[in-house]
Amino acid sequence: MTVKATLHDYQAQAVRFALHTLPVYGGCGLFLDMGLGKTLTTIAILDIIHRLHPEQRFLIVAPKTVAVNTWPAELAKWEHTLDWAVAAGEKPDAKQRETALAAQATVTIINQDNLGWLDTTLTEWPWDGIVLDELSGYKNANSKRFRILRRRKQDRTRPERGRGKGQPTGWILGLTGTPAAKGLIDLWPQCALLDDTHRLGRTITAYRSTYFTPGRHHGHVVYEWKPRPDAFTRIMGTISPYCLTMLAKDQLPDLPQVIMQDHHVTMPAGTRQAYRRFCKDKYEELTDTHVTAVNAGVLTGKLSQFTAGCLYPDMDAPNRTPIRYDQAKMSVVNRIIAEAQGNPVLVFYQYKDELARLRETYGTDVHTPDEPDIVRRWDAGEIPILAAHPLSARYGLNLQHAGHIIIWMSLPWSVEDWQQANARLNRQGQTRPVQIHRIIEPDTIDERKLAVLEQRAMLQDAVMAELKHAAE
Structure with missing residues (x-):
């Protein structure tokens, strides 16, 4: 009809x-x-x-x-x-x-x-x-x-x-x-x-x-x-x-406010030692495999993996299973989900190992956007935890009617991914303040990501505001 x-x-x-x-x-x-x-x-x-x-x-x-x-x-x-x-x-x-x-x-x-x-x-x-x-x-x-x-x-x-x-x-x-x-x-x-x-x-x-x-x-x-x-x-x-x-x-002046909450978690000593060694040597020898950084782009990617508590071997390595170093960020995720008191939570991850950790901890409570009828089930309260990569949730996934809590296990580099993903909950129809939880390990590449996001967001806001002003 x-x-x-x-x-x-x-x-x-x-x-x-x-x-x-x-x-x-x-x-x-x-x-x-x-x-x-x-x-x-x-x-x-x-x-x-x-x-x-x-x-x-x-x-x-x-x-x-x-x-x-x-x-x-x-x-x-x-x-x-x-x-x-x-x-x-x-x-x-x-x-x-x-x-x-x-x-x-x-x-x-x-x-x-x-x-x-x-x-x-x-x-x-x-x-x-x-x-x-x-x-x-x-x-x-x-x-x-x-x-x-x-x-x-x-x-x-x-x-x-x-x-x-x-x-x-x-x-x-x-x-x-x-x-x-x-x-x-x-x-x-x-x-x-x-x-x-x-x-x-x-x-x-x-x-x-x-x-x-x-x-x-x-x-x-x-x-x-x-x-x-x-x-x-x-x-x-x-x-x-x-x-x-x-x-x-x-x-939309009546749109509920956004509450940004940064959770600073100390990188465990063992992971920190490996992180610093890799920054210097750009190489990590593991039990039955190895990891190398052949250029700056690969290096930043590998350092981001360290902050997620894991490290993926090289493409040509005999064993491609990611090595896990710690559960520091996962412990924060667990606390936030517990404090949500049963409210549905949207969790953004960067690495498949992060999704695997969620599933190991929460089992069938974890769902992904590729499942059938996911928006209706979310709105009906049938999805306790929706885990999504930002690229899979940037467009067309409107979830504002049932949830107001977002957790970023790892930050993206792209301000477009960041803004579009957060807009899955922070949009017209939302009735509660949207909580966005960012988990950051100080003195790591996490802080560089945060700075890049803020700088690019400032430019983005300036472009939008200037064109708005010119149209008035």
């Missing part, structure tokens, strides 16, 4: 902004904070366009979980004129995807990983508009998905519909709450898909030369680009005509 959609005032504002911007720039960015209803807002936009132009069709590209579950569920809730087909899945589902394309639905939904398949399957794309759910997934200008979409948008022609030959048709609507998760350099690829007027420059090379200077480099190879002193203000002013930002704290 469907019901008539009722938009909040801020969602109606976003709809008006998009409808005005899409035909002017050939795209629009809705940088809406997590929990503000980007999906419903987009459905309203598509519905209005379709009512005005019934012949037009749309493609929605989303992360797999969102494509398979969230979009069909939201479309089914509301009364509108749109029909849809889901062309998402892995290789064994190729026939299902082909059937969905053959349906010629008004809205076709596909997951990001199948863009390559779609590109080779259809010589000509029939869609007048493309929605990119989680636009931040296209921040790499060298990625295959970016190149496909840019070429398809530039090359599509519809002379039979009265448009000039060679003129790009359609538009791209980009949705994200984290447009600059790692820095301002991420913005060009995303905006290049939205803006036919090339306000940020036609190439990423032009963008870099205009707004950045080379930082860390070796010869002609630049590893890091540093923004010029005025880059932030100039970039924000340049993209504000076609990018709209909304913050949850402004639009």
Whole structure:
């Protein structure tokens, strides 16, 4: 049974902004904070366009979980004129995807990983508009998905519909709450898909030369680009005509507060000794295997494993079973879960060994997001502990109706993973203060992770606030 959609005032504002911007720039960015209803807002936009132009069709590209579950569920809730087909899945589902394309639905939904398949399957794309759910997934200008979409948008022609030959048709609507998760350099690829007027420059090379200077480099190879002193203000002013930002704290003032609780736990002496030795030697000889760090990236990964109380052997080692050093962080997890007094707990882990420890301690009380009907069971109070890797819970897993406690066994490096994961509970519909527990071992790489998250979050907040200010 469907019901008539009722938009909040801020969602109606976003709809008006998009409808005005899409035909002017050939795209629009809705940088809406997590929990503000980007999906419903987009459905309203598509519905209005379709009512005005019934012949037009749309493609929605989303992360797999969102494509398979969230979009069909939201479309089914509301009364509108749109029909849809889901062309998402892995290789064994190729026939299902082909059937969905053959349906010629008004809205076709596909997951990001199948863009390559779609590109080779259809010589000509029939869609007048493309929605990119989680636009931040296209921040790499060298990625295959970016190149496909840019070429398809530039090359599509519809002379039979009265448009000039060679003129790009359609538009791209980009949705994200984290447009600059790692820095301002991420913005060009995303905006290049939205803006036919090339306000940020036609190439990423032009963008870099205009707004950045080379930082860390070796010869002609630049590893890091540093923004010029005025880059932030100039970039924000340049993209504000076609990018709209909304913050949850402004639009949902009654959203319960977030209580951040840091638990500092001392790394046990034996683990600390091994940690320091590995920092120095970048090698650890174990009973029947070994661990080496061939570069800085591997070293940081191995040091993070030490803080989780384990260490994974090298890929070519005869025994790949992780070595366990201690249970320091697990003891804190146990205490937090006990203090939850039966309230459901969402636990984020980084390593499979952390999930294994949870299961060894709590048995069948531990569940994972890949289980069937997990959201309904969570809402019904049937899931005492939901253990998830941030990548498996970033999108489409809305758990705010039954839980308010989050535990991070190990912190991520990515502020996007951090913010998106926390937004599974901290979103519209939450009625209790959200507790976020971070377990940190001082004087280890944990403190570096925390600093990186805070720095990137500050930039992210600055981008969102500046675009919001420019729109007022």
